[in-house]
Amino acid sequence: MDTLIKQFKDFLSLTTLDFKRYLYDDVAWNSRMIGIVGARGVGKTTMMLQYIKENLDADTSLYVSADDIYFGNYTLLELAEEFVKKGGKHLFIDEVHKYQRWSQSLKSIYDYFPELKVVFTGSSILDILKGSADLSRRALIFKMQGLSFREYLHLFHNIKVKKYSLADIIKHKTDDFPVRHPLPLFKDYLQRGYYPFGTDEVLFLSRVNQVVIQTLETDIPIYANLNVTTGKKLGKLLKIISKSVPFKPNFTKIGAMLEASRNSIDDYCYFLEQAGLLMQLRDVSEGIGQLGKIDKVYLENTNLVYALSEETPNMGNLRETVFFNQMRVNYKVYRSEKADFTINGYTFEVGGKSKNQSQIQGLKKAYIVKDDIEYGYRNVVPLWAFGLNY
Numbered sequence: 001m002d003t004l005i006k007q008f009k010d011f012l013s014l015t016t017l018d019f020k021r022y023l024y025d026d027v028a029w030n031s032r033m034i035g036i037v038g039a040r041g042v043g044k045t046t047m048m049l050q051y052i053k054e055n056l057d058a059d060t061s062l063y064v065s066a067d068d069i070y071f072g073n074y075t076l077l078e079l080a081e082e083f084v085k086k087g088g089k090h091l092f093i094d095e096v097h098k099y100q101r102w103s104q105s106l107k108s109i110y111d112y113f114p115e116l117k118v119v120f121t122g123s124s125i126l127d128i129l130k131g132s133a134d135l136s137r138r139a140l141i142f143k144m145q146g147l148s149f150r151e152y153l154h155l156f157h158n159i160k161v162k163k164y165s166l167a168d169i170i171k172h173k174t175d176d177f178p179v180r181h182p183l184p185l186f187k188d189y190l191q192r193g194y195y196p197f198g199t200d201e202v203l204f205l206s207r208v209n210q211v212v213i214q215t216l217e218t219d220i221p222i223y224a225n226l227n228v229t230t231g232k233k234l235g236k237l238l239k240i241i242s243k244s245v246p247f248k249p250n251f252t253k254i255g256a257m258l259e260a261s262r263n264s265i266d267d268y269c270y271f272l273e274q275a276g277l278l279m280q281l282r283d284v285s286e287g288i289g290q291l292g293k294i295d296k297v298y299l300e301n302t303n304l305v306y307a308l309s310e311e312t313p314n315m316g317n318l319r320e321t322v323f324f325n326q327m328r329v330n331y332k333v334y335r336s337e338k339a340d341f342t343i344n345g346y347t348f349e350v351g352g353k354s355k356n357q358s359q360i361q362g363l364k365k366a367y368i369v370k371d372d373i374e375y376g377y378r379n380v381v382p383l384w385a386f387g388l389n390y
Contacts, residue, residue, distance in 0.1 A: 001082055004070055008063040015049040019155045022163075022329075022390045023047065023144050029055070031140050033110050034119045035096075038144035039276025039300065040211040043196045044121040047144075048092050051119075061090040066099040076105040077112075084113050096120040097219075103135055110138045123219065145329050146301055149186060149387025152193035157185065164388045166331060166343065170367055172376045174385040183374060186384040190318060194303040194325075208307040212238070212277065220271045233258045234268055238277060238299065242308035246320045246340075247297045269297060276300055279324055284334035284342060295335035301325050319350045319371050319383060329390040338363060350383065 021043050027034060029051055036044050052061050062083055064070070070079070076099055083091060091109075096102045102120075109118060120139075153159040164174055179185065192198040197207045216234050220226060236258055241247050251265040258265070272278040281296040298321045299305050305313045305321060320340060327333050327343060336342040339349035339359050347366040349359045353373050360366035370376075371383040 001079075001086075004062065004064050004068065004079075007068075008061075009058060011049055011063060012053055012058060015046065015053050017050055017054055019151075020050055021047050021144065022148065022151060023142060024050065027051075027142050028140055029119070030117075032114070032117055033106065033135065033139040035135070035139050035141040036119065036121045036144060037141060038121075038123070039146070040123040040214060041195045041197055041207065042144050042146045044123070044144055045094050046196070048094065048119060048121060052090070052092065056090055060087055061092070062088055063092040063094065065094045066096045066102065071099060076102070077108050080109045080113055080116060080118075084116055089115070089117065091116055091118050093118065093120040095123060097122040107135055107138065110135075123215075145325075145390075146194040146303075147196060147198075148326055148329070148390045149189050149193070149384060150390070152189045152198075152387075153179075153185065155196060156188075156193060156199055161388060163390060164385070166327070166346070166389060169385050169389065170346070170379075170381055172381070174382075174388055175375055177385075177388075181374065182382075182384050183372065186387070189387070190302040190322060191306050192303060194301040198303070205307055208303060212304070212308070215275050215277055220275050224267070224271055230268075233260060234272060237265070237268055238272070238304075238308055239310075241278070241297055241299055242305050242313070243311070244317060245314045246317050249294060249297050269294070277304065279321075279328070281324065281333070281335050281341070296320075298324060315352065315371070316350075319352075319369075323348070323350050323369060323383065323386055326387045326389060339366065 024047055027036065036048065038044055049063060052058065052063065064079065080091060096106070099105065106118065106120065109116065147155065150161050150163065153161055159179060161178065168174065192201065192204050195208065198204050216231050220234060221231050237254065240254065240257070251262045255262045255265045269278060269280060273280050277300050279298045279300055280294045281298070283293045283295060298317070299308070302318050302322050305318060323341065324333055331343045334342050336347050339347045341348045341350070345365060347360055347363050348369050349355065350369040351371070353370050355368055355370055357368060360368065366379065368380045369383050369386065370380055373382045376382050376385065
């Protein structure tokens with residue numbers, strides 16, 4: 001326990017409060033049990049330590065990682081018991097999915113120590129969602145996405161910009177943007193700005209590859225009881241998608257390429273989606289959380305597209321990926337019958353600066369989203385502006 005406390009205070013001393021993720025103020029930190037889930041590398045650990053540093057007494061708080069060597073000799077329940085006996089009030093458990101039977105342990109901690117508040121994080125979204133069933137009516141689950149363009153501006157360039165709603169964006173209220181020429185910054189964001197560790201340009205690509213490899217070789221196989229060969233097929237599937245134009249899946253054809261059944265490809269895409277590596281665009285009739293008809297499949301963010309593509313990425317793919325990725329945090333995004341996307345009754349067609357109105361002609365509440373323009377006009381909105389909504 002003394003070693004854990006020392007490690008925790010060392011981490012705390014290195015934690016800065018200069019930049020906080022969008023989710024920081026939305027988490028119900030005072031609840032008895034909270035789960036924060038999200039893909040690897042998006043900043044969950046830092047946000048947790050920031051909350052402790054800014055709001056709690058370090059002497060009655062403890063941060064631990066669930067894969068610490070401490071748990072080779074002691075259980076999570078034993079840690080909680082000893083911590084409470086020492087006057088502990090707030091226990092923070094990082095990467096909880098790496099601890100066997102973690103959900104049952106958290107359930108017991110919740111039931112046995114009503115005076116203890118617990119926050120846990122998990123990078124294996126699949127496992128957290130599966131385990132959270134054991135924590136129903138006990139834990140509140142919050143999901144964190146990677147950096148928005150707005151957050152990138154703050155973290156990478158110390159440019160502070162307020163959030164804009166969808167209504168603000170389509171009414172061109174982003175024209176008061178504090179940077180005269182946003183396009184170079186937006187291009188950089190597409191390549192390395194989604195993950196907080198992108199500030200380290202030298203190690204960025206290796207870190208992204210680590211995120212992908214650990215997700216494919218550890219998180220998904222453990223959850224779905226898959227073998228190494230299947231993990232390699234997941235990697236090949238990602239490669240196929242990274243090289244594609246906006247990707248309309250033919251699961252039968254892909255299955256033949258990967259030597260897998262069509263149903264297996266359905267499962268693979270679901271696993272990759274829940275693990276934070278893919279996004280699947282669905283029909284509005286099916287619902288965003290259902291396994292209904294899939295219209296298009298995208299990598300989860302444009303940084304992944306650049307990292308996994310062995311050649312210059314398709315620009316149409318990049319544009320649609322960043323639009324879908326940025327807007328889905330606050331809105332339900334569905335396929336459009338005549339254009340690319342529909343959100344809250346609005347239709348959006350995404351393209352380059354030469355994109356015309358033909359695709360949305362005759363549609364009400366329809367907008368052209370253009371890349372490579374600095375300002376919007378009438379129903380034409382710059383693509384970068386949609387990165388300011390969270």
